Amino acid sequence: MLAMTKKRSVFGGLVAAAAVLGAAVAGGFGARPAVEPVKVGDRAPAFSLTDTNGERHSLSDYEGKIVVLEWFNPDCPFVKKFHYDSKVMKETHSQFINDEEVVFLAINSGAPGKQGAGLERNQQAVKEYKIEYPVLLDESGEVGKAYGAKRTPEMFVIDREGVIRYHGPIDSNRSASEVGTNYLELAVKQVKNGETEIVRAEIDVYGCSVKYAK
């Protein structure tokens, strides 16, 4: 029996900087128990998080806009599929980059010390992957749990009224290497057109686990 493997580490250079950045899920409007994930048609939970440049972003800052949330971990192979191995996320975002009505935000809910977590690693990743939208750090995991985000990547599209209209994968191919139909692009375009019956992803969200603390 012959077998050969060539050892490589995709995760070389992993830096787990323990940046303690504020995260808060606002109560009242839109808030839900952390154990009960939101569904399509629900109001998007409010949040306020800091990005890798130190800027604060609250969902309420984007009232009246369409907000695309992407759960993110730069060292997850499924995230790399869309940001590094292919340019799917760059191309998808670029279609709306001059559209003031559409906002993309990535959120990393990885706990300090976990794979792909921390300010320094995510600052590197923004440069390495040439991400042109904010990457927010949610090290407590509160925002991720409020949305019921379990995977990276995992996408939510929120309409102008603050209602979740799409929750699903980026594409239709549950592979770490091959890209399928771009559900995200379809969903954003439909929400922009004011449609409420948005493309239903034919597969569940797939990817790495969000690296929560506990």
Added chain:
Amino acid sequence: MLRLAIVWRALFGLLCVSSVTGAGGQSGGPDPHSRVTLVSEADALVPGTTAMIGLWFEIDEGWHIYQASQNDTGLEPTVEWASDAPLEFGGIEWPAGHRFTQPGEILDHGYEGSVLLMIPVEVPSDLDIGRVVEIRADLEWLACDAELCVPGFAELSLTLPVRASSEASGDSSRFEAARRALGVPVRDASDDGPAMAWEGSTLVVRAAGDGHLSFVPGPGGARVQGLFDSGVSETGELRLDFEEGEAPVIGWVRVGGAAGAESVAWRVRTPVGG
């Protein structure tokens, strides 16, 4: 469809396909902490019969690969088959996996240590005796530990002669073990296995033993609601709420297995509601 697997392979400069009778070779990308070979239960293909081949995974300690199941994350092995003969490849016969949980109520099912994923192959009756057949598998899978996930890619090859009869190969004992891992069917409460009763769309499972019970969903079965909590019990009773619909209950009830003890998997296939 963009074939990024090709890019991976080119990027890492690796392609190693072996071609030896009764065994397979592997190419890989970044170390997936698991190795896979293509094996055959018999030493030859017999025209007009169903042969059994398998993907034999050896997995590093602390790492696991995925079963096709009701998983929150991960990716079960997927394979594209090719051959120079008109063979018909069936689907993977998934053995019962184990639960893997992570913070955030993340639940997956998979295998650790080693596992053989069996695939039935229909051999046409008019295949010429005496020829040699090559089987090739283009494979992708994912291995994870508590922290990291690494995709694996392999191109495997197996050559087998076509004969009027066959003998067991050197790997046949792995196939015997894999058949046991498919689980014993639960027929009724008179079996040694767990007792099952429906309360509406809730399946109530009771079993003796150390009280440790779990339910491992199989591929294509009805979804269980709240599986992270409801799929495991220490009291000897499971209450499983299934989503009503066309899909039947497909999966296994694992009995025993507390504190690392051996467990027994009982195969369940029944319509939701009984």
